[in-house]
Amino acid sequence: MVRKFDGSLHWHHSMVWLGEDEFGVWLGAPIGTIYSKGGKGEVYTIEEQRVMLFPHGAWWTARFQAAPAHLDVYCDVTTPPDWPHKGEVTTVDLDLDVCRIRQDGSVFVDDEDEFASHQRQYGYPRDVIMHAESAAAWLSAALHDAAEPFGSRYRTWLDRVS
Template sequence: MDAAEVLVSVRKYDGSLHWHHSMARLGEDEYGVWLGAPVGTVYSKGVEGPVYATREARVMLFPRDAWWTALFQAAPARLDVYCDVTTPPRWLHPGEVTMIDLDLDVCRLRDGGSVFVDDEDEFTEHQVRYSYPSDVIARATSSADLLKAALTANAEPFAGRRQFWLAEISSR
C-alpha cells in the first residue's frame, strides 16, 4: 500500500470486521478528509474475500467528530449519496481509518432526489444484540435525523462539493 492509499476498516459494535477496502487520499477541506475509489475498487466484507468491484467512481467523506460518513457515487449508481451512521471516524495512522457501523443509513436516490432512512429494523435488532448504550442510540438517531434534513435540503457537503472530489478521482 503506497502512502496515498488508505485502508477503510468498518467494524460492528462487537469489534468484528464488517466492510473493508482501500481508497486513495484525495485531500482535506472544511468538511473533513476525502478519499476516492476509481472504477474497479474491490470491497470485502468480514473475513470473506472480495465481495464486489465498483462499477462507478466513488468518494467518501470522513468528517471530523461527526457520527457519520458519506459515500458519493458517480453515475450510473442508483444512489447519489449513501451516509452510514457510525461512531466518529478514528485515524489509527495516515494509512488507516476505522469506525463502528451503527446500522442506520441515510440515502438519496439519483433520480428525483428522494431521501430515505434504511436499516431501521437492523438498528433496533442490534440495540439488543450488541447492547448499545443509551447515549450511542441517541447519537445515532440524532445523526440520522440531521443527515435526512441535510440531504433533503441539498445542503453542503451534500450538494455540489462532491463533484470536485469525484472529478479528482476520475482523473487519476
C-alpha cells in the same frame, strides 16, 4: 475499515487520499476498486467512481457515487472516524443508513429494523443510540435540503478520482 459494534469486520477496502477541507477528509475509489465484506469472503468490484467523506468528530460517513449509480449519496451512521495514522481510518457501523436517490432526489432511512435488533444484540449504550438517531435525523434534513457537502461540493472531489 468498518467494524460492527462487537468488533467484527464489516467492510474493508483501500482508497486514495484526495484531500481535506472544512467538511473533513475525502478518499476516492476509482472504477475497479476491490472491496470485501466481513470475514465471509464476499468480494465486490466498484462499478462507478466513488468518494467518501470522513467528517471530523461526526457520527456518520458519506459515500458519493457517480452516475449511473442509483443512489448519489449513501450515508452510514457510524461512530466518529478514528485515524490510527494517515493511511488507516476505522469506524463502527451503527446500522442506520440515510440515502438519496439520484433520479428524483428523495431521501430515505434504511435498516431501522437492524438498528433496533442490534441495540439488543450488541447492547448499544444509551448515548450511542442517541448519537445515532440524532445523526440520522440531521443527515435526512441535510440530504433533503442539499446542504453542503451534499449539494455540489462532492462533485469536485469525484472529478479528482481516476
